[in-house]
Amino acid sequence: MQIGKKILKVLKSEPKKVFVMGDLLGDNSLGGIKKKDLKRAIRILADEGRLVIVGRGFRYFGPDETLTGRFSSTTRGYGFVVTEIGDFFISESNVKGAMNGDELIVRRVKKPRSSRKLAGEIVEITRRAHSVIVGRLEKNRGITSVTPANKKISHTAHIPKGMEKKANTGDIVVIKIDAWPDGRNSLQGHVSEVLGKEGEPGVDIETIIYSYGLLTEFSTGHAEELEKVDAKINDHEIKRRTDLRDIFTVTIDGLDAKDFDDAISLDVDEDGVFNLMVHIADVSHYVKSGSVIDEDAYDRGTSVYLPGRVIPMLSEKLSNDICSLKPDVNRLTFTVKMKVDESGEVVEYDFFESVIRSDYRLTYEEVDRYIEADNYPDETLRKLIKQLDLLSCLLSKKRIARGSLEFETIEPKFELNEIGWPVGIDIRQRTAATTIIEEAMILTNETVAGFMGENEHPMIYRIHDKPEPDALVEIGELLKELGYPIGSFEEAHPRTFQALIDYAHDRPEKILINSLLLRSMQQAVYSSESKGHFGLASGMYTHFTSPIRRYPDLVVHRLLKKSLIGDKALKANAERIGEDIEEIAKACSVKERVAVNAERESVDLKMSQYMSGHIGDVFAGIISGISSFGLFVRLSNSAEGLVHVRRLGDDYYHFDSKRYILVGERGKKIFRLGQRVSVKVENVSIPKREIDLVIEE
Numbered sequence: 001m002q003i004g005k006k007i008l009k010v011l012k013s014e015p016k017k018v019f020v021m022g023d024l025l026g027d028n029s030l031g032g033i034k035k036k037d038l039k040r041a042i043r044i045l046a047d048e049g050r051l052v053i054v055g056r057g058f059r060y061f062g063p064d065e066t067l068t069g070r071f072s073s074t075t076r077g078y079g080f081v082v083t084e085i086g087d088f089f090i091s092e093s094n095v096k097g098a099m100n101g102d103e104l105i106v107r108r109v110k111k112p113r114s115s116r117k118l119a120g121e122i123v124e125i126t127r128r129a130h131s132v133i134v135g136r137l138e139k140n141r142g143i144t145s146v147t148p149a150n151k152k153i154s155h156t157a158h159i160p161k162g163m164e165k166k167a168n169t170g171d172i173v174v175i176k177i178d179a180w181p182d183g184r185n186s187l188q189g190h191v192s193e194v195l196g197k198e199g200e201p202g203v204d205i206e207t208i209i210y211s212y213g214l215l216t217e218f219s220t221g222h223a224e225e226l227e228k229v230d231a232k233i234n235d236h237e238i239k240r241r242t243d244l245r246d247i248f249t250v251t252i253d254g255l256d257a258k259d260f261d262d263a264i265s266l267d268v269d270e271d272g273v274f275n276l277m278v279h280i281a282d283v284s285h286y287v288k289s290g291s292v293i294d295e296d297a298y299d300r301g302t303s304v305y306l307p308g309r310v311i312p313m314l315s316e317k318l319s320n321d322i323c324s325l326k327p328d329v330n331r332l333t334f335t336v337k338m339k340v341d342e343s344g345e346v347v348e349y350d351f352f353e354s355v356i357r358s359d360y361r362l363t364y365e366e367v368d369r370y371i372e373a374d375n376y377p378d379e380t381l382r383k384l385i386k387q388l389d390l391l392s393c394l395l396s397k398k399r400i401a402r403g404s405l406e407f408e409t410i411e412p413k414f415e416l417n418e419i420g421w422p423v424g425i426d427i428r429q430r431t432a433a434t435t436i437i438e439e440a441m442i443l444t445n446e447t448v449a450g451f452m453g454e455n456e457h458p459m460i461y462r463i464h465d466k467p468e469p470d471a472l473v474e475i476g477e478l479l480k481e482l483g484y485p486i487g488s489f490e491e492a493h494p495r496t497f498q499a500l501i502d503y504a505h506d507r508p509e510k511i512l513i514n515s516l517l518l519r520s521m522q523q524a525v526y527s528s529e530s531k532g533h534f535g536l537a538s539g540m541y542t543h544f545t546s547p548i549r550r551y552p553d554l555v556v557h558r559l560l561k562k563s564l565i566g567d568k569a570l571k572a573n574a575e576r577i578g579e580d581i582e583e584i585a586k587a588c589s590v591k592e593r594v595a596v597n598a599e600r601e602s603v604d605l606k607m608s609q610y611m612s613g614h615i616g617d618v619f620a621g622i623i624s625g626i627s628s629f630g631l632f633v634r635l636s637n638s639a640e641g642l643v644h645v646r647r648l649g650d651d652y653y654h655f656d657s658k659r660y661i662l663v664g665e666r667g668k669k670i671f672r673l674g675q676r677v678s679v680k681v682e683n684v685s686i687p688k689r690e691i692d693l694v695i696e697e
Contacts, residue, residue: 011060088120097181100152101129134210163190201419279333283547301591303549344398367433403494403537449542509674526585628655641691
């Protein structure tokens with residue numbers, strides 16, 4: 001029997017199992033096959049479509065086997081179906097009317113030998129992601145159509161005569177879908193709402209909100225339930241909790257934050273042990289599982305932060321008032337107390353329900369000024385901030401030493417005028433103050449995850465898988481071209497990434513390198529299984545510290561409370577509860593991705609609006625991307641634009657895909673990644689979020 005057939009026989013014996021090399025190397029039926037021969041055979045079987053690669057393993061994939069997944073489309077018409085075993089490439093001809101976000105059934109088809117990706121065809125669309133679409137209406141020769149604002153929806157919607165609700169060309173409208181595309185018939189619908197003219201104040205953000213299906217209204221019954229939530233904390237509730245109101249406690253958040261869901265206290269023993277207490281808003285006390293408020297929170301999954309607009313997971317009465325840890329008022333909290341020794345190890349911990357009274361509402365900006373000038377309002381605050389700064393440096397050093405990544409990125413924050421137009425940009429970077437809170441929250445999340453994991457209790461974990469080998473190969477070639485000292489990059493440890501980040505720290509292309517490395521990372525998601533967190537080099541991690549704005553954190557609070565009171569049902573029904581948690585984890589991962597995409601698009605929108613006021617201005621920048629059609633240049637304010645190859649008028653340039661450079665045919669001038677250039681803003685398309693640049697000599 002040929003080796004391929006023997007391997008398939010082993011895999012077919014457990015058709016859903018994901019095997020690894022070690023499983024087959026020791027299998028007697030394969031006659032002591034060598035590792036290099038096994039690798040080659042597996043690669044051939046994968047190319048033939050008879051098995052699939054799953055992470056670092058592989059499994060049998062029958063010719064008629066189908067999988068459920070979610071469709072992720074691209075602006076070019078093709079897309080991918082995201083499934084449990086990987087992403088299936090769907091060619092434009094095989095899309096069959098599927099739209100971004102649709103749930104469907106996919107079957108594998110043969111792929112070109114040159115491709116490393118899975119390829120498939122859509123068998124059936126089981127659930128449509130969109131019931132409404134927002135876009136720009138146009139009337140042309142008696143035909144009315146709407147071009148979706150969401151670029152991932154490539155179908156233009158046809159509006160039958162009389163169904164346009166008095167909307168005119170240039171109006172941004174919401175349409176209710178009456179018929180979905182099926183590969184033969186077009187998308188059809190009727191106008192349900194006119195948001196306003198394209199470019200009018202407020203219409204831009206409303207368009208993004210509708211495009212991503214973000215929920216802005218709460219359910220029927222929500223307000224009635226909210227009225228019954230008692231903001232007053234009675235004596236009985238205080239007595240049954242640990243009273244920490246006399247402990248000096250502060251919150252540290254952004255200047256414009258309104259929902260304070262974490263507070264912090266610290267003292268240091270004579271022997272140098274840090275007694276850290278992290279107090280998290282006890283949202284689970286007010287939001288009961290199965291309530292209308294809880295169901296609305298689950299449907300949203302997360303708060304969404306757009307420039308000048310917040311769409312909260314919880315209503316403002318809860319998020320900005322009752323649950324928010326405002327200063328000088330009693331607040332119910334869930335406290336994690338940790339003893340941290342001089343090496344940064346948690347030597348003892350405890351969890352308990354508590355009541356606090358925050359002494360200060362501090363901002364990152366304030367704390368950074370205090371630290372820099374060594375000038376504080378009072379001695380108690382000075383002592384706390386200095387101790388927190390010392391502890392955060394210790395924790396950060398320990399975390400990086402174990403391989404945790406610390407990307408150096410920049411985040412633009414827009415200053416908006418009264419009509420929502422960007423008139424300034426503030427670049428946010430990591431500071432001493434943000435590090436204080438970040439390190440305390442990472443430690444808290446790890447401590448909670450470790451406790452639940454060690455006790456084998458059902459749990460929602462935050463997991464982050466290793467980068468895909470293909471992505472690392474590509475990024476490795478780019479780094480070599482930039483002259484970075486790397487060897488084999490495919491099985492890189494997080495420390496390798498951190499070494500590259502450190503190497504780039506004082507170089508002009510620092511932000512570019514961080515961006516390239518970030519692009520190679522997989523997305524972090526929620527899971528009922530603890531699979532570790534690559535970016536943090538953490539064996540167990542969760543999200544516990546932001547229950548006001550993240551639904552998984554709220555669920556973790558409930559699970560931890562049940563664990564602490566010895567709820568027997570937690571272990572007795574672990575399998576069933578685990579299945580429920582996995583469903584919540586998957587749903588929240590999807591909702592988080594939608595929120596992130598909406599936030600990114602809103603930043604791109606505001607950036608293009610801001611740069612439209614700088615046409616003709618010259619900026620310094622770094623070449624952040626190179627292709628056959630031109631150069632992408634990132635400016636110091638984080639804006640990125642394109643210098644089209646046709647605007648490099650001094651020569652005819654060829655793209656060298658192996659070295660990622662553009663080379664002049666006559667003068668041999670070279671443009672390469674990381675190169676500093678001076679550029680002028682030539683044009684800005686706000687609808688397309690595109691910035692056109694030209695090189696200034």
